[in-house]
Amino acid sequence: MTRRKTALSINLNKVALVRNTRHLGIPNVAKAGEICLGAGAHGLTVHPRPDSRHIRSEDVFALEEIVRHRAGAEFNIEGNPFHNLMDFVRRLRPQQCTLVPDSEDQFTSDHGWDFPADLQRLQPIVAEAKSLGVRVSLFMDPRPELMAGARQAGADRVELYTESYARAFGTPQQQAVLDQFARSAQAALGAGLEVNAGHDLNLYNLTPFLRTVPGVLEVSIGHAFVADALELGYAAAVKAYLAAIDAAFA
Numbered sequence: 001m002t003r004r005k006t007a008l009s010i011n012l013n014k015v016a017l018v019r020n021t022r023h024l025g026i027p028n029v030a031k032a033g034e035i036c037l038g039a040g041a042h043g044l045t046v047h048p049r050p051d052s053r054h055i056r057s058e059d060v061f062a063l064e065e066i067v068r069h070r071a072g073a074e075f076n077i078e079g080n081p082f083h084n085l086m087d088f089v090r091r092l093r094p095q096q097c098t099l100v101p102d103s104e105d106q107f108t109s110d111h112g113w114d115f116p117a118d119l120q121r122l123q124p125i126v127a128e129a130k131s132l133g134v135r136v137s138l139f140m141d142p143r144p145e146l147m148a149g150a151r152q153a154g155a156d157r158v159e160l161y162t163e164s165y166a167r168a169f170g171t172p173q174q175q176a177v178l179d180q181f182a183r184s185a186q187a188a189l190g191a192g193l194e195v196n197a198g199h200d201l202n203l204y205n206l207t208p209f210l211r212t213v214p215g216v217l218e219v220s221i222g223h224a225f226v227a228d229a230l231e232l233g234y235a236a237a238v239k240a241y242l243a244a245i246d247a248a249f250a
């Protein structure tokens with residue numbers, strides 16, 4: 001059976017973070033999105049945090065319009081559905097929303113949903129997003145035993161939270177951690193879920209991850225991507241990440 005190649009969704013949070021340190025509108029977040037899609041990225045991701053430290057409400061609207069006019073491209077909005085995420089989902093109906101259990105002032109995302117603890121409060125939210133035609137992905141720690149709960153919550157996908165893999169990369173723990181992600185992906189697939197992955201993925205750790213972890217349909221990459229784009233430019237950085245994905249499927 002041929003594997004479906006992983007889609008690349010570029011997270012633009014950190015472009016907005018730099019922009020927000022002046023009142024000049026540069027770097028331009030919308031232009032960054034246009035260049036990334038033009039260079040072959042399959043989608044754009046944003047995580048509009050309640051404190052607007054990087055992506056602001058107007059960025060979400062501008063980027064949605066850009067994605068809407070690019071055939072086949074997908075917009076993924078991440079956030080906590082009990083804070084500000086659902087307002088965006090209701091108004092914009094992106095192709096995908098990724099539900100993340102962050103606190104309002106979270107430094108960065110550092111954990112996924114817990115089941116059965118989060119089941120009851122997530123079920124109506126997931127059902128509402130799906131009724132709007134929005135694919136729902138749940139941000140999850142790589143724990144195989146939680147995947148059936150994600151499915152029970154009604155999710156279409158899980159996004160495996162990859163920071164522990166990024167930290168283990170290049171250490172003696174790398175293979176054991178990768179195996180844990182592979183088991184988690186298998187459990188998700190076995191529960192009838194699709195699989196995404198993200199957080200601290202980069203040009204070096206991406207290919208081995210995709211070679212080992214089955215069925216990853218999308219990776220969302222922001223922090224390392226923007227660092228690479230500072231050196232290479234957005235378009236060349238997108239092409240480098242696409243090549244890293246291709247290498248996993250060669």
Ligand SMILES: CC(=O)[C@@H](O)[C@H](O)COP(=O)(O)O
Nearest residue numbers: 013047078100108109198199
């Ligand atoms: C949900 C997730 O994995 C995060 O990677 C998030 O989008 C990053 O947010 P920050 O850019 O605010 O660290």
Ligand SMILES: NCC(=O)COP(=O)(O)O
Nearest residue numbers: 011198199200220222223
């Ligand atoms: N969902 C993860 C994401 O969008 C990007 O995370 P990072 O590459 O900024 O760590």
